[in-house]
Amino acid sequence: MAALLEEAPRFFGYYNMLFLGQAFAFTALLSLVGCGGGFVFGFGLAVLRSERIVRFAPLRWVATVYVELFRRIPFLVKLMVIFFAFQLAGFDVSGFVVAATTVALSASAFSAENVRAGLEAVHKNQWDAAEAMNMGGLTALRRVILPQAWRIIIPPSMTYSVGLVKSTSIVSQIGVFELTYAAKILNQKGFSAGICFGTILLLYFALCYPLNLMAARLESKLAPSRH
């Protein structure tokens, strides 16, 4: 403890703060773009898998195969595959693009399942009534099904997003400059592991906690409980 206090003034110097601040911003942006893009894509996949909306079965199968496949590949493996896929395809992209793509593809598969579970939790008689009065699948989804499904979709999606924010630390494996990578570098520069990783621990918490608060707000806004 005394050692920690002794190195603290040096550790929390201007350049280190700038360094960690950039890494924090990188992780935050990566989480936002990855989770956001992944949710939108996953939402689309869930819609594609819905028999009530997509009548063309092969399209549903493709979406199902994608979801089932990507849910079963570890994050690190996905990261490596995407990293080398970009290289093989001859695209010289930044670490951020590789990382964001990996996060988004992971998020899409899991989001698709969360959304699907929410859509299926709405009683099928709601679809029947909408269909019998000539409402198209997407109109029924927007006006009838989703307002009832958000309540079921949001909590697991937010839990998953928080999990994914934490998983972004894995992208340090390909040398992408994010929060965990920054801590490793500072550690190698001679600061103690305790102060380096203790600091990013708090930063990860600072990133994830507002997400939980946002989840609660989103839930009360999109799925107001009348009781």
Added chain:
Amino acid sequence: MPHLVIEKLSADYGATPVLIDVDLAVERGEIVAIIGPSGSGKSTLLRVLTGLLKPRAGHVHVAGTEVNYASAEALRKVRDRFAIVFQQFNLFQNMTALRNVTIAPTIVKKRNAAEVEREARELLTKVGLAHRIDAYPDEMSGGQQQRVAIARALALKPDILLLDEVTSALDPELVAEVLDTIRLLAQDGMTMLIVSHEMAFVREVASKVVFMADGRVVEVGPPAQIFDAPETTRCADFVRRILRH
């Protein structure tokens, strides 16, 4: 030609045939009741008519035009003529009574919102729910929900109203209020195809009764024939069993 003509209509659930060569005709302004044991295909027939289940074979003519259930366009047109009220009400849980009634006319038929709302208020008043206009389905009794569902169906201005066991999910003391509502429609001359287990009600309002069993139409006739002098033993057995209590 009758307004609705069904010829040799057949449908399956998976590999199980649930409708077999059903023939039926409904004249404009007529009230036709379908009775029969559960699993006889009564509700399935209504689901096929509204395109919720694809028929395997047979023909349906509405107002002299054959309906091609394989065509999305034809299906849309036929759904404009039918409105269905379900056993479980199927009200949209996220909408008030009023919104349940106005949604399809405004969103699907793109009619003027103010005009639709005025009509919806009239319809809800007609079914005795003027005071429940802003209530959500889970705040209403089953009888009230079913009356909203009837108002919702009427707001579509259907040629033919399909009623699928509309009182079966209701507590006994709530059945009368829904039947009274249907009587009102009968007085207005609404063409109706009613699947029901309320035999006394069927006898009172129906001009024609269809007895179905095992996916087939077994006997068709006026209520007096079906209930007092059925020609088939199958129908006689059913009527005897159901009227005993």
